[in-house]
Each structure stands twice: as structure tokens, then as C-alpha cells.
Amino acid sequence: MAAAEDKASPQQSASRESAPQATWHGIVLQTLKRNEVRLVPYVPDRVLTTLIKSLHADPYFTTFPTAREEEAVGIVAGAWMAGMRGAVLMQTSGFATLANVLASLAVPYQIPLIMFVSERGTLGEFNYGQALVCRTMRPVLDSLAMEHHTITRLDELEFIADRSIKQAVTTQAPVALILSPLLTGGKVFDK
Amino acid sequence: MTTPHARNTKVMNRFELTSRLVAKLKHEEAVIGGIGNTNFDLWAAGHRPQNFYMLGSMGLAFPIALGVALAQPKRRVFALEGDGSLLMQLGSLSTIATLAPQNLTMVVMDNGIYQITGGQPTPAAAATDIVAIAMASGLANSSWAADEDDFDRLIEQSMSASHPTLIGVRIDDKPGTGTTRRDPVQIRERFMHGLGVRQPL
Numbered sequence: 001m002a003a004a005e006d007k008a009s010p011q012q013s014a015s016r017e018s019a020p021q022a023t024w025h026g027i028v029l030q031t032l033k034r035n036e037v038r039l040v041p042y043v044p045d046r047v048l049t050t051l052i053k054s055l056h057a058d059p060y061f062t063t064f065p066t067a068r069e070e071e072a073v074g075i076v077a078g079a080w081m082a083g084m085r086g087a088v089l090m091q092t093s094g095f096a097t098l099a100n101v102l103a104s105l106a107v108p109y110q111i112p113l114i115m116f117v118s119e120r121g122t123l124g125e126f127n128y129g130q131a132l133v134c135r136t137m138r139p140v141l142d143s144l145a146m147e148h149h150t151i152t153r154l155d156e157l158e159f160i161a162d163r164s165i166k167q168a169v170t171t172q173a174p175v176a177l178i179l180s181p182l183l184t185g186g187k188v189f190d191k
Numbered sequence: 192m193t194t195p196h197a198r199n200t201k202v203m204n205r206f207e208l209t210s211r212l213v214a215k216l217k218h219e220e221a222v223i224g225g226i227g228n229t230n231f232d233l234w235a236a237g238h239r240p241q242n243f244y245m246l247g248s249m250g251l252a253f254p255i256a257l258g259v260a261l262a263q264p265k266r267r268v269f270a271l272e273g274d275g276s277l278l279m280q281l282g283s284l285s286t287i288a289t290l291a292p293q294n295l296t297m298v299v300m301d302n303g304i305y306q307i308t309g310g311q312p313t314p315a316a317a318a319t320d321i322v323a324i325a326m327a328s329g330l331a332n333s334s335w336a337a338d339e340d341d342f343d344r345l346i347e348q349s350m351s352a353s354h355p356t357l358i359g360v361r362i363d364d365k366p367g368t369g370t371t372r373r374d375p376v377q378i379r380e381r382f383m384h385g386l387g388v389r390q391p392l
Contacts, residue, residue, distance in 0.1 A: 039258070039261065039262070041286075062261060064286065064289065064290060065286075066254075066282070066283070066286050067280075067281075067282020067283065067285060067286060068280065068282055070248070070250075070251065070254075070280075071251070071254045071280055071282060071283050071286065072254075073251075073254075074248065074251035074253075074254030074255045074257075074258065074283075075254045075255070075257050075258040075261070075286075076258060077251075077255055077258060078223070078243075078254065078255035078256060078257065078258025078259040078260075078262070079258035079259065079261055079262040080258070080262075081243070081258075081259065081379060081382055081383050081386065081388065082221070082258065082259040082262035082263045082266075082386050082388060083262050083263065083386065083387075083388040084258075084261065084262035084263075086258070100247070100248060100249075101247075101248045101251065103247070104246065104247025104248045105245075105247060105248040105251065108246070108247075108375040108376070109375040109376065109378070109379040110375075110376055110379065111379070
């Protein structure tokens with residue numbers, strides 16, 4: 001699994017913007033910190049393992065697992081209303097449990113919910129259920145007219161994540177940042 | 192309603208207990224009212240800028256309150272939730288027990304029914320003790336309130352507790368007393384003013 005966690009995107013070597021040792025999870029962590037996003041509840045995913053470890057190792061962050069993704073959404077919604085920024089980490093199948101809380105809390109109350117979704121179900125998926133649930137994600141986001149971006153390139157990650165967090169906060173609207181296997185390496189059958 | 196064992200707890204009223212709680216709040220404490228009757232009675236007990244009313248997302252009163260408690264550790268945070276709602280999010284009790292915010296007081300309004308949808312019994316009504324679930328989840332400071340005076344005492348104790356507190360109250364099958372004005376943006380904005388996060392325009 002370490003290979004998938006630490007895999008640089010195919011574009012990394014061609015990028016002049018990224019430091020030689022830049023990793024997608026390192027960039028996500030630094031971008032969260034720069035935007036004062038301190039509270040990071042998550043439901044884990046194999047691909048997110050290194051990011052989660054790094055967040056736990058950094059005392060700047062308050063990070064912990066929750067039992068369900070919507071619980072994490074409730075927590076960051078409450079924290080934001082009380083003045084603390086947060087983001088939720090999850091997998092595609094976890095996002096699929098969120099339609100109710102997005103439509104009844106994040107969107108109507110205008111809460112800048114920031115979500116990082118590790119994308120399963122495409123580009124080499126080996127579990128048919130994951131492939132199917134993945135297909136529900138973008139239609140749900142589109143049906144609520146929610147901002148979302150699929151990040152495939154390491155050299156675009158910082159720009160998309162940084163600008164999207166700032167836009168979420170200033171427009172008080174949720175955003176989903178989908179981490180493609182092209183960026184993270186994903187999870188494949190032989191791992 | 193059959194119960195798994197005899198309880199010495201009086202059947203009380205949601206609005207009465209909510210009014211007792213609100214009357215004790217002197218330090219701009221935050222109160223999160225769960226979906227339906229729970230926040231209707233919070234609204235009816237007298238609007239305060241530090242009240243947050245949920246208009247959906249059943250089961251998230253405790254997680255939302257946890258977020259407020261983590262962001263503002265010096266402010267006391269109360270969360271009022273129905274038994275049916277809590278059943279949707281029992282895992283949140285483990286999260287709260289692990290993080291153990293001492294400024295969080297949770298009240299479970301337990302009538303064993305989904306009152307607002309027609310009074311159907313919850314799957315827990317005949318078999319499950321919600322305070323026992325809370326204790327087994329790691330919330331050692333969990334108890335049933337025997338009557339109104341005991342509820343007052345437990346609320347006051349929680350205000351200086353060093354661990355999160357959960358108070359179970361058995362309530363009757365009466366509907367909520369008022370109806371919250373369903374304006375989510377205004378509810379959220381006023382709550383943020385009440386918590387000192389923002390100033391009005």
C-alpha cells in the first residue's frame with residue numbers, strides 16, 4: 001500500500017511548480033494549514049492513510065475518526081458556526097451517505113463544508129459495488145448545484161484546493177474535492 | 192410501553208424541561224435543538240441568539256454541538272435530542288466519549304415514539320435503555336433524571352463537570368408547543384452572532 005500512498009502523479013516530474021519531494025498528501029496538509037482549516041474529522045480510506053497519519057502527527061490539527069460521514073459533517077458545521085474551520089475526509093462510498101445532510105444542513109444553512117473525497121470505483125476498480133456507488137456521486141453534487149472538482153494532477157492540486165477552500169468560505173457554499181486515482185494512485189486489486 | 196426493566200423515572204414534559212433548562216442559562220450558553228419537537232419546544236421556551244434550530248439532518252444535534260464545543264471550549268454547550276434521532280447516530284456517542292469535551296451537556300428526550308410522524312414506537316422503545324448505551328459508549332457521566340428536581344440538579348452539576356454529561360429524561364407523547372420559523376440562513380446567522388463569531392451588518 002505504501003506505493004499507492006506515496007505515489008507521485010505522472011505529471012510530477014514534468015512540473016516546475018512542485019518541489020521535487022512534493023506529495024499530494026503533503027500539499028493537502030499544507031493547504032489546509034495555510035487556510036486555517038484545523039478541524040479534520042474523517043472516516044478512513046486506504047488511499048488517505050498517509051494524509052491521516054500526517055494530520056495526527058501535526059499538533060496544529062484536531063483530527064479524529066467518526067462513525068459515519070454525516071456525523072463528521074455535523075461536527076464541522078457546528079465548529080464553523082462557532083468560529084473554527086474544518087474539512088471532512090472520506091471515500092466515495094461515504095459520500096454516497098450524505099445526500100440528506102447536504103440538502104438539509106450544508107446547502108440551506110449556507111455552510112462552507114469542505115470535503116475531500118478519495119475516489120474509488122473508477123480507473124481500475126475491482127469491486128463492482130464501488131464502481132456503481134461512484135456513479136451516484138457527481139449526479140448528487142450536480143443536483144444540488146454544488147461546487148466540485150476532480151483533481152487528477154499534482155501540479156494543479158494546490159491551486160484547486162487553495163482556491164476552492166477560499167471560495168467555499170467567502171461564498172458560504174460547500175465544496176467537494178474529489179481525489180482521482182490519477183493523483184493518488186488509487187487502490188488496486190493486487191495491493 | 193413495555194420496558195426491559197422497571198424504572199423509577201417520572202414521565203415528564205419536553206416543554207416543561209426545556210423551559211427549566213433555558214431559565215438557568217445566564218452565560219450565553221449555546222443550545223442545539225434537534226429536529227422536530229425538540230427544537231420546536233426550544234423555540235417556544237423563548238428565542239435566544241445562542242440557540243440553533245435544526246430543520247433536517249435527523250440525528251446530528253450531538254455532532255453539531257460537539258463541533259461548537261470543540262471550537263469554543265470556554266462556552267457551555269447544551270444539545271437537546273430525541274430518542275429516535277439519537278438512534279440514527281449512536282456512533283456519535285463514542286466519538287464524544289473519546290474526545291471528552293467537558294463543556295458539553297447532552298439531553299435525550301425519550302418518549303419511545305416518533306411523535307411527529309404519528310406516534311409510532313421506535314425500534315428501541317420496548318427493549319433498549321439509551322442511558323445504558325451512552326455509558327457503554329464511554330460516557331460514564333450518564334444518568335436518567337428521576338423527576339424535574341433531579342433534572343435541575345443534573346443540569347447544574349454538568350455546568351462544572353470535568354467530563355461530558357448525558358441526561359436521559361422520559362417524556363410524555365405531547366407534540367411541541369410552538370413551531371420554529373423555518374429560515375435556515377437567519378437561524379445560522381443569528382446563532383453566529385450569538386456566539387460572538389460575527390457582528391450584524
